[in-house]
Amino acid sequence: MNIFSTFRVAVLALLLNKMRSFLTVLGIIIGVGSVIAMVAIGEGAKAEVQRSFDKMGTNLLVIRSGSAQTGGVRGGAGSQPTLLWTDVDALRKETQYVTKVAPSLRQSVQILGEGKNWTTSAEGTTPEYFDIRAWSFQYGGPFNDQDVTSKAKVAVLGGTVVDNLFGRAEDAVGSSVRINNVPFEVIGVLARKGQTAGGQDADDVVLVPAGTFAAKVQGGLRQYLGGSIYVGAASAEDTRRAQVEIQSLLRARHKLRDDEADDFTVSSMAEVASARQEGTETMTRLLAGIALVSLLVGGIGIMNIMLVSVTERTREIGLRMAIGARPGDILVQFVIEAVVLASVGGLLGVGLGFGVATYLSTEFGWATKIDPKIVALALGSSALVGVGFGLYPAHKASRLDPIQALRYE
Template identity: 55%
Template sequence: MSPLQTLRVAIRAILRNKLRSLLTALGIIVGVGVLIAISAVGEGAKQNVSDKFASMGSNLLIVLSGSASTGGSRGGSGSMPTLTWDDLQAIQNECSAVRRAAPALRTRVSVVSDEQNWSTEVQGTTPDFFIIREWQTTSGVIFTQADTDDGTKIAMLGRTVADKIFPGMADPSGATIRIKNIPFLVGGILAKKGQNPMGQDYDDVVVVPLKAYQRFIAGGFNAYINGAILVNSYSPEATARASTQVSRLLRDRHRLVDGLDDDFSVRNLTEMVQAQVEGVETVAMLLWITAAVSLLVGGIGIMNIMLVSVTERTREIGLRMAVGATPGQILIQFMTEALTLAVVGGGLGIAMGVGSAMVLAWWLGWSVLIRPEITLLAFGVSAGVGLVFGIYPAYRASRLDPIDALRYE
């Protein structure tokens, strides 16, 4: 019997008891539906979290100076500058997992245009900063290494700053602003990044070349880095390694013997992303288990109904055997039936899962992400359930004795 004929017979048998078949497939439908919906919501949430962190720059480490302790009062990270320019150089050159390192000196000052003023954070850095932070401009260009070295008075404005001091102007590139009364040319406007994971506004910033910062804003060269060093590693996997390498290097350079605390801190943002993603995954795991149990129950339902079907159709099986069906053909016939039932259930479940994910997205405003490979997986799982739970009833059918089967009442 051709596969197509086998399928036709299977479909006909399923349609003979429409309601029963539907109820049987319900376990699979619910299981697959839940699976799809969870993965859509879970993946959406994960995407959301990692998007947020990606806006900070991926594979990012932030190295901060240590804390100043004066008579028991400790100032917190960055309060005592301990990182030197040589440290920066060493991180750049000696840590194999580090791709780039950039200083980020910062201070809060007022920036003034012809019309408005705005107190904001001014950062002095190198062009690598923009690469590490994955930050592009919407207009103008980022200053160059030459600008950095020469101390050219160029300022890159965050979107918020641009809006505050040049209200109503889409592109203030080329205009002049004053920082500490020094005129800076607006080199360009940085792309909007929104809030960082802690809720601060990324775009409320002005970035200037390092030399210009030191000369005109910080009021001279300082042996210590008054701010942070941003480091990015080659890959997410390399981030932890980079973190260890940087710590070890700095301890070494700062001559910290065993037992002494670090006089700096290294923050691994990838770890923070992972912590958040893990939170989402824990919840998702519970739901995955629910889906798995539902699929199991669905499978048992299929097995049960297939056993009923084999019993009901004992005479039919006997007749088919009498006219020449081999045990193998009977086995395949019933396997096909169970498989069809499961796969159709899986298909309906996928439709239901996608539908409910879309409803959640629209109704609750959740971000959902339906990954095609999950859909494929769900399909595969339902087919697997059909095969696993269909094999025993089909085997029973194939082992029937044609004489007894024909005589069965």
């Protein structure tokens, strides 16, 4: 008996009992549907996290000064300036894997503009910083290296600052603001990033050239850099190599002996990002696990109804055997019937999963992402459930004695 006719027989047999077939596969539909929907939610969350880290700038390393220690009290990272301005140049020139370097000096400042004031965080840096942090511009543009060396009084405003000082964002560029009472010309407005991965407002910031910041805002640390250094590398792989490279370079430059600890810290955003990813991945796996259990329950439903079907169709099985069906033919017929049942359930389940995912994202704004691999996996496992749970009833059918089966009432 060829596979196509077996298939046809299976489908026809199932169509004879439409309602029962549908109720039987309901378990599979719900199982597959929840696999698809759950994983879509999990993947969506993962993609969301990835996006927020991408916005922050990927392949990013942050070097912070060490801690001050006064009479046994340690001040925490950055409390003791140990990074030097010359470290910035050295990182740029004496490393292989570092592609971009930018200092970041931060201080809380008061900013005035158009008669309103706002307290925000000012950041002194160099033009490369915009690249490293993946900042883009809504209006205007960044300052240049010339502005850094000439200590030009120009500023780039974040969206939140603009909101609090100006009525309309397009009015900001070209106007004048006062930062700690020093007048600056606004040359650019940053495109919004929203929340940082840490939950802070990334747009509540004013960026000014590092030279200007050191001279006019922060004041006198001379050769020390009163902040951190942001470093960018070409790839995730290079970022790890750069981390090692930076460590040995700075240890050499700071003349640290082998038994002395680093007087700086190098932290990688990738580490934070991957920790987050792991969290969401665990969640996804958990959801998928629950969904798979419901798929199994669906399989038991199929086995149940297949057993009923074998009993009901005992005479038919007997007849088929009498006219020449081998036990293997009967086995294949019932297994295929179970597989068709489960696969149709799987297909409907995929539809349900798509529906739920779409509903959640349009109605509630949940991030969802449907992975074709998961769809294939769900369909594959539902077919497998069909084989697995169809095998026993099919075996039972194939072992029937044709004489008994023909006489069965």
